[in-house]
Amino acid sequence: MFKLIKYELRSTFLTIIGICITVIIANLFLMTKKAAWGGNVLVGLSMCLIIGSIIVIFISSLKIMSKYLHGEEGYLLFTLPQSGMSILTSRLITALIQISIVFFVSILMFNLIIPEEIDLSFLKDIKARELLFSIIIYIWSVISSLTFIYFCMVIGKVALKGKKLGKIGSFVIFIIISLAMSWLAFKITTVFPQTLDFGGSSIANNFKTANSSFSIYGGVLNVNIAQTILDIITFVGFFTATSYLIDKKLDLS
């Protein structure tokens, strides 16, 4: 599996470097306009760069999977003596590494754009527990969302054999499942609003977390218990189903 990760990273090396260099150059350009445009505009544009670069690298991760499923590269990958689970896990880890590199560079440049001199004193204020919680949420968000999208891509390919039909089908499946899951999450958090506060390690009723199972506000680290369980179950379901489909049902065209 680690060999797969190594080759996947090598395949996308230039893309990652390209995005990072673009982000750095764009932020350096913004720094030269600090006097003319003002701090707020710079912050806004730098945030746009963060969002833009993450969207680009995220889409790049999806395109790689799409190439494996619909393109000739799949013949190399899927004839390797590797299980569907190994292939999927390596794809997820690679995507996480790629996105993290771009995210780190973007955030770093964002933090450097405003102050007159580099000030890293804010690091002292970060609490270990909040940092750990944020990292877990970040990793979970990337892995779970990619697993869900990969599932939609693979099931679209399995159910609809044609290249175009498969891609459109995957998108339709993605929309339908997304809507169904949002509805289910809303219902569950309404019925079971209890949250777990990692800040104080206590369970409390909290009616403000209907849209997300995780939240950090006012220094309190809350997770909605019911929705978190649902998220974990759906993640395991999507991961297992995708691995199974790759092993037993996927037909390359």
Next chain:
Amino acid sequence: MDNILKSEGICKSYLNKKALRGVDLAIMPGKIVGLLGPNGSGKTTFLKIAAGILHESSGEILIDGQKPGVYTKSIVSYLPDNEYLLKWMKVKDAVKYFKDFYSDFDEIKAAEMLKFMSLDENSPVKSLSKGMKEKLKLTLVLSRKAKLYILDEPLGGVDPTAREKILNAIVNNFSENSSMLITTHLVNDIERIFDDVAFISDGEIVLQGNAEELRLSKKKSIDELYREVFQ
């Protein structure tokens, strides 16, 4: 001796088309088998099923006694009829890739074959001509000590000189402990290496047997027989 490949009643259907209609085929160890048929006859579909990248609609295929999966992929060396090597690779990267993933890959043999094929290991894969790419793919596939080699149109799109070189590479690097399944419609070029042949038409095996026995019984070369069957 057990068959290295055994298929029984393999059918493959797409939405409105039947690509295979009950293919029965058995390959004994040490044999080179030609699966011969015109375009669209189902040759590639059958090979993909054996390689584990396509799944049969019905029937059963066993490679070394097991259904296609991780194990069979470790003992099958498959040459697809497309450009599946990654675009960023140089020849040496492709060799390294195979070495990393296949425990039966023989790096020394690969180096010898690269030399035999006049391939520079520093050449980028995307800069190679079609014939050179075919030679590289064949080098990678034949450098494995696999139990079963599956070659899909190994002579497709290459000039006659390159064909001869590729055929020599196949013959020289074939081990008696292995088996080989080759599809082609360039029968005349390749028939000399076949032990057994199977003619496939419209997803069905219409004639199969030992190549020499067929030549004697029909008093025709396999190429002439092919033309007669698919006229």
